[in-house]
Amino acid sequence: MKRPLSVREAASMTGKHPETIAEALRRGDLHGGQRVKGGTWSIREKCLEAWLYGKKCKHQIEGTA
Numbered sequence: 001m002k003r004p005l006s007v008r009e010a011a012s013m014t015g016k017h018p019e020t021i022a023e024a025l026r027r028g029d030l031h032g033g034q035r036v037k038g039g040t041w042s043i044r045e046k047c048l049e050a051w052l053y054g055k056k057c058k059h060q061i062e063g064t065a
């Protein structure tokens, strides 16, 4: 299993601004996890991919986010 991505890594992978990624995470458009509230985000590559294509990841669909 791959380790989750940081906001910075997700941004560089998608060519988007880190703030765009962070905003999507805060809005819940992009599914990510935080170990502590206000802490560092970790994003699964699958979830990032779904967001990039304007889709919901399986966690969002299943409500297990």
Ligand SMILES: [Zn+2]
Residues within 6 Å of the ligand: 031, 032, 044, 046, 047, 057, 058, 059, 060
């Ligand atoms: Zn997800």
